[in-house]
Amino acid sequence: MDLTYTEDEEQFRDELRSWLRANIPDEWTRPGFWRSLPSDESFRMRRDWERDKAMAGFAGIEWPVEFGGRGGTPGMKAIYDEEMVAARAPQTVNALGLTFLAPTVMAIGTAEQKRDIIGPMLRNEVIWCQGFSEPGAGSDLAALSTRGVRDGDEFVVNGQKVWTTNASHGDKIFAMVRTEPGDSKHRGISMLLIDMHQPGVEARPLRQLSGDSEFGEVFFTDARVKATDCLGSLGEGWGTAMLLLSFERGASGIGQYTEFRRQYDEIVRVARRLGRAQEPVARQQLARCLAELECLRYHAMHVLTQVEQGRDLGSEASLTKLQWSETFQDLWEVFDDIAGPEAVLAQPRPGLDLIPMQAQAFWSRSVTIWGGSSQVQRNIVAERLLGLPR
Amino acid sequence: MFFALDAEQLTFASTVRDFLAHRFDLDKVRAVVDDTAGDGAPAALWKAAGEQGWLAVLVPEEHDGLGLGMVDAQVIARELGAGVAPGPWAPTVLAGEAVRLGGSAEQQARLLPRLATGQLAATVALRGEGGRYAAAEAPFEARDGRLTGRALPVEYPGIAHTIVAAAGDGLYLVDPAAPGVSVTALSAYDGTTRVGAVELDGAEAEPLPGIDAAAALLDRAAVLTASDLAGVAREALRRTVAYGREREQFGRPVGSFQAIKHALADLHVGITMAEHAVLFAAHAVDAGLPGAALAVSVAKSKAGETAVAATGAMIQYHGGIGYTWEHEAHLFYKRAKRQAAVFGDVTMHRERIAALTIG
Ligand SMILES: Cc1cc2nc3c(=O)[nH]c(=O)nc-3n(C[C@H](O)[C@H](O)[C@H](O)COP(=O)(O)OP(=O)(O)OC[C@H]3O[C@@H](n4cnc5c(N)ncnc54)[C@H](O)[C@@H]3O)c2cc1C
Numbered sequence: 001m002d003l004t005y006t007e008d009e010e011q012f013r014d015e016l017r018s019w020l021r022a023n024i025p026d027e028w029t030r031p032g033f034w035r036s037l038p039s040d041e042s043f044r045m046r047r048d049w050e051r052d053k054a055m056a057g058f059a060g061i062e063w064p065v066e067f068g069g070r071g072g073t074p075g076m077k078a079i080y081d082e083e084m085v086a087a088r089a090p091q092t093v094n095a096l097g098l099t100f101l102a103p104t105v106m107a108i109g110t111a112e113q114k115r116d117i118i119g120p121m122l123r124n125e126v127i128w129c130q131g132f133s134e135p136g137a138g139s140d141l142a143a144l145s146t147r148g149v150r151d152g153d154e155f156v157v158n159g160q161k162v163w164t165t166n167a168s169h170g171d172k173i174f175a176m177v178r179t180e181p182g183d184s185k186h187r188g189i190s191m192l193l194i195d196m197h198q199p200g201v202e203a204r205p206l207r208q209l210s211g212d213s214e215f216g217e218v219f220f221t222d223a224r225v226k227a228t229d230c231l232g233s234l235g236e237g238w239g240t241a242m243l244l245l246s247f248e249r250g251a252s253g254i255g256q257y258t259e260f261r262r263q264y265d266e267i268v269r270v271a272r273r274l275g276r277a278q279e280p281v282a283r284q285q286l287a288r289c290l291a292e293l294e295c296l297r298y299h300a301m302h303v304l305t306q307v308e309q310g311r312d313l314g315s316e317a318s319l320t321k322l323q324w325s326e327t328f329q330d331l332w333e334v335f336d337d338i339a340g341p342e343a344v345l346a347q348p349r350p351g352l353d354l355i356p357m358q359a360q361a362f363w364s365r366s367v368t369i370w371g372g373s374s375q376v377q378r379n380i381v382a383e384r385l386l387g388l389p390r
Numbered sequence: 391m392f393f394a395l396d397a398e399q400l401t402f403a404s405t406v407r408d409f410l411a412h413r414f415d416l417d418k419v420r421a422v423v424d425d426t427a428g429d430g431a432p433a434a435l436w437k438a439a440g441e442q443g444w445l446a447v448l449v450p451e452e453h454d455g456l457g458l459g460m461v462d463a464q465v466i467a468r469e470l471g472a473g474v475a476p477g478p479w480a481p482t483v484l485a486g487e488a489v490r491l492g493g494s495a496e497q498q499a500r501l502l503p504r505l506a507t508g509q510l511a512a513t514v515a516l517r518g519e520g521g522r523y524a525a526a527e528a529p530f531e532a533r534d535g536r537l538t539g540r541a542l543p544v545e546y547p548g549i550a551h552t553i554v555a556a557a558g559d560g561l562y563l564v565d566p567a568a569p570g571v572s573v574t575a576l577s578a579y580d581g582t583t584r585v586g587a588v589e590l591d592g593a594e595a596e597p598l599p600g601i602d603a604a605a606a607l608l609d610r611a612a613v614l615t616a617s618d619l620a621g622v623a624r625e626a627l628r629r630t631v632a633y634g635r636e637r638e639q640f641g642r643p644v645g646s647f648q649a650i651k652h653a654l655a656d657l658h659v660g661i662t663m664a665e666h667a668v669l670f671a672a673h674a675v676d677a678g679l680p681g682a683a684l685a686v687s688v689a690k691s692k693a694g695e696t697a698v699a700a701t702g703a704m705i706q707y708h709g710g711i712g713y714t715w716e717h718e719a720h721l722f723y724k725r726a727k728r729q730a731a732v733f734g735d736v737t738m739h740r741e742r743i744a745a746l747t748i749g
Contacts, residue, residue: 001461001673002392075391268748277748280741287740290747291667291688298666301393308391322659381658382651386631389646 003301009075013083019056020087023049029088031266032356039213043169046090051124059122060102067106068119074307078300081255085262096165097121097128101174101231104244108232117193129196131161131175131218132241139376141176142185142238146220148177148192150227155179155192157200157223163370167203167216170196174244175220180235189237191244193229200224210362245372246317253300256324260293260331263360267335273352276338285334292327299323315384318377325367326374332361393669395465403465409438410473416718422476423581423721429549430584431477431511439479440508449486453502460610460672464617468668471621471729474721476582478511478546480614485512487610488554492561492603497596501552513550515541515564515588516608516733523612523734525556525604532557536592537564543585543732547573553588555595556604562595569593580728582721609686611733613671616686616693619729620664623693623700626722627657630704637709650707657700664693684746687739694730694739701726 005013027033034042053059062077063069070076092098098121105117120126137143146159157177164173173194182188196203200223205213232240268286271277299320306313313320335357336343348355368374382388395403414435422430439445447463449455456462463483470479486505489498504510518529519542530539537557547553553564553571566573570593575586631654634645644650671689674682701723705712712719730736 001394001396001676003673005391078391264747271748283744283748284737284740286748287691287743290743291692291740292663294670294685294688295663295667295692298393298670299663301391301670302666304391305393319659319662322656323663375652378652378655379648381655386627386654386658388631388634388651388654389643 005075005079006073009073009079012072012076013079016058016080016083017087019053019058020083020089023052023056024087024089028090032353034090035356035359040169043093046093047124047127049090050092050094054122054124060098060118063102063106063118067102067114068122074304078252078254078304081252082258085255085258093166093169094121094124094127096130097126100130100244100247101128103247104231104240107243108240110228112228113193113231126171127166127169129164129166129170129173129218131164131173131194133163134160135162139373141241142189144176144178144189146175146177148179148190148225150179151224153227154224155190155227157192157194157220157225159220161218161220163206163215164203164218165215167218168205168213170203170218172196173201173218174231175218176237176241179237182235186238188235189241190234191231191237191240192225193231194220194223194225198223208362209365210359212359246314253296253303253320253324256328257293257297257300260296260324260328263357264290264293264331266357267331267338270335270352270354270357271338274339274342276340282334282338285337289327289331289334292323292330296324296327315380318372318380319385321371322374322377322381328367329364332364335361393666395461395669399462399465402462403469405442406444406466406469407472409442410469410475413438414473414475416474416721419474419476419582419721420718426577426581429546430581431546431549435475435477436508436511439477444479445482445486445508446506448483448490449502449506450490450498453498453506455502455506459676460613461669461676463614464668464672467614467617468621468624468665471618471725472625474582474622474625474718474725476584478513478549480611480618481513481545481550482508482511483614484514484607484611485550485552485554488514488561488598488603488607489563491606492598492600494599497563497598510551511546511549512552512554513544513546514554514556514607514611515544515547516554516556516604516611517541519587522738523608523732525608526558528556528558528604530555530557530562530590532559532562532595532597533592535595535597536570537562537590537595538592540587540589542587543576543578544588546584547586547588548575548584554598554607555588555590556607557595560601561598561603561607563598564588564590564593564595578728580724582725583728608733609675609683612686612690612739613668613675615729615733616664616671616689617668619693619697619726620661620668622722622726622729623657623661623664623697626697626700626704626719626726627654627661629718629722630654630700630707633708644707653703654707657696657703660692660696661700664689664696667692684743687734687742687746690734691736691739691743694726694736697726698730 060069061072061080065071134144148155148157177192179190180188200221202219205216276282444466446455447458451457489501517523521527529541530537555562555564570591572589578585637644667689671685674685704719711717
């Protein structure tokens with residue numbers, strides 16, 4: 001048992017910390033700051049800040065240097081995630097690209113794709129959207145019906161994607177498109193890398209239950225994409241997508257723990273302010289959440305250990321997702337219970353501004369849906385980890 | 391970062407597991423459960439515990455032990471839980487810990503080598519009837535080196551050569567044969583473990599001079615119990631999954647029904663977390679981490695809750711057979727219920743978590 005990081009890793013922590021300290025204005029760390037800005041402006045500020053961070057060498061932490069990464073260890077990535085949360089750094093605007101697309105490109109992309117996609121993504125010159133879900137195809141992704149018809153060295157794409165995160169700010173979209181009449185549902189799909197700034201692509205924002213519009217709809221009407229802008233082989237998009245989805249945010253459990261633990265402390269402060277911190281039932285509920293959060297931290301250390309040992313976690317990512325998403329949702333349920341009637345007041349009261357917390361409570365309803373719903377994750381855990389019959 | 395068992399710990403685990411599978415399977419456990427007049431401490435198992443180092447794990451090398459830590463001890467506890475194994479392993483190891491933590495050099499030299507080999511069985515009496523497991527709520531009162539009070543449930547008091555008794559001012563060693571000591575067997579529904587009451591009426595007792603040993607002992611007891619619970623839960627789930635694959639209704643294996651799948655998937659997540667939590671708590675205690683008390687309460691509350699749920703599910707997803715005496719489900723269920731309640735139940739440990747994080 002050894003729960004420490006190496007000297008190099010701790011040195012990296014120091015460097016990152018000082019950069020963050022020098023580059024995050026105090027005002028940005030105030031709860032509710034980002035929400036107080038118009039969403040386009042907040043997006044632009046975060047986009048620029050993230051670019052500067054990348055230029056300073058604090059991006060692509062564990063990616064190979066040849067792809068523009070830092071060539072760091074999995075431990076450094078965990079430290080990065082932890083310190084970013086601890087410093088209340090702005091959240092990435094390119095999550096889907098960084099989390100999913102980049103590692104897939106590194107694994108199976110052509111030399112040109114590696115050169116043209118990863119660097120610009122790190123510098124936020126290109127914001128990526130993930131075009132998987134459609135009105136008729138969510139959990140059952142293979143039911144998708146967006147079509148691409150070959151025209152010379154291009155595909156002409158028609159169809160619709162939905163719940164696309166960053167739809168209004170996206171530059172490009174990695175989209176699952178049916179390009180061949182495959183003999184089964186899972187064949188004949190290609191993952192096409194489509195430019196969103198063209199007449200055939202229209203993005204419309206959707207209003208979420210929180211009132212924000214982080215996601216939207218993307219319509220393709222005779223949109224064009226070069227046949228070479230396909231990740232993985234043509235017609236083999238299902239395999240590409242499975243590989244892409246396997247890049248779960250394994251080691252970042254430590255960052256999630258840091259964030260959720262801070263939220264726990266904020267909820268405790270609210271409980272104190274409302275005079276409920278000594279109520280036995282509230283204490284039991286909070287303690288149950290805290291225990292689950294601690295388990296998430298231990299689990300993150302387990303995952304990091306496995307990654308460092310070079311082990312493939314496979315379907316264990318589903319277990320990780322269930323633990324963090326269900327715990328996060330439970331925590332905010334408890335917040336609602338503790339805040340009581342105050343929980344629904346969308347107006348700050350003296351010494352009590354619950355609005356940023358309400359936003360988290362709303363967001364907690366989404367995390368058990370995206371990235372594979374909890375029901376789908378339970379199917380995976382039951383069938384692939386426990387071996388129960390289909 | 392290395393948060394996992396090392397190769398030697400994995401070997402230790404499989405040694406215990408293999409021994410139980412080949413030499414002390416559920417038929418043997420059942421024989422102990424059914425022999426209600428017996429002492430519940432099968433000789434074959436006790437001999438193995440002594441010979442294979444299960445009892446020596448925490449005893450320092452200078453006293454003929456292995457000098458290992460709680461991480462190693464929880465490995466053994468987990469396998470014993472998975473095998474619902476009877477016998478005074480846990481109380482003897484805990485009594486040894488009391489002597490190691492609080493005993494004088496002379497007391498250690500006198501007792502530890504014999505506890506390490508299994509020459510002596512021992513037990514701990516840390517809670518009064520109806521009371522809580524807390525150093526501040528000790529079951530016995532000390533006056534002029536004599537103890538008075540009543541503790542229960544105490545594991546295997548009938549065969550213990552020494553009883554570690556908690557009084558308000560610290561821990562004491564009590565000789566069960568001394569005047570003023572009465573030990574009564576109590577029948578209890580978890581037949582895998584014998585329990586009783588220890589009543590002291592001005593009984594002579596030998597103090598363990600170390601301070602703060604009582605609180606440390608309670609935390610260690612909670613970790614080993616949590617580990618036993620994690621083992622019980624994991625084995626209950628394994629058996630339920632196996633049954634779900636084989637039992638058919640409506641023309642398909644019942645384990646293919648999503649209502650069952652999802653419940654078992656959640657249990658798998660919960661048990662995995664309980665295992666992590668026990669491992670971390672054991673390490674935190676070994677390393678004296680500042681968060682050790684919190685980690686112990688996380689582990690005990692999580693393991694207790696999960697084991698009760700997993701063994702309840704074991705009964706439910708076996709259907710009618712799961713409710714029979716003949717089926718093994720009740721062995722796991724009853725052990726989980728008992729272990730979840732001792733050394734601090736879920737509610738008590740959650741309250742401690744609240745005290746540590748809310749104030
Ligand atoms: C905030 C947010 C951001 C998102 N961002 C993106 C994005 O950037 N790109 C993108 O492509 N998509 C995105 N999505 C969409 C998301 O991936 C889908 O919502 C998700 O896959 C579920 O699909 P669905 O909405 O069609 O629900 P459905 O699949 O229709 O599910 C409805 C209900 O049925 C359950 N269910 C479905 N199948 C099964 C089964 N086999 N067994 C048991 N229960 C089942 C589900 O769990 C759910 O409760 C986002 C969603 C949200 C909420």
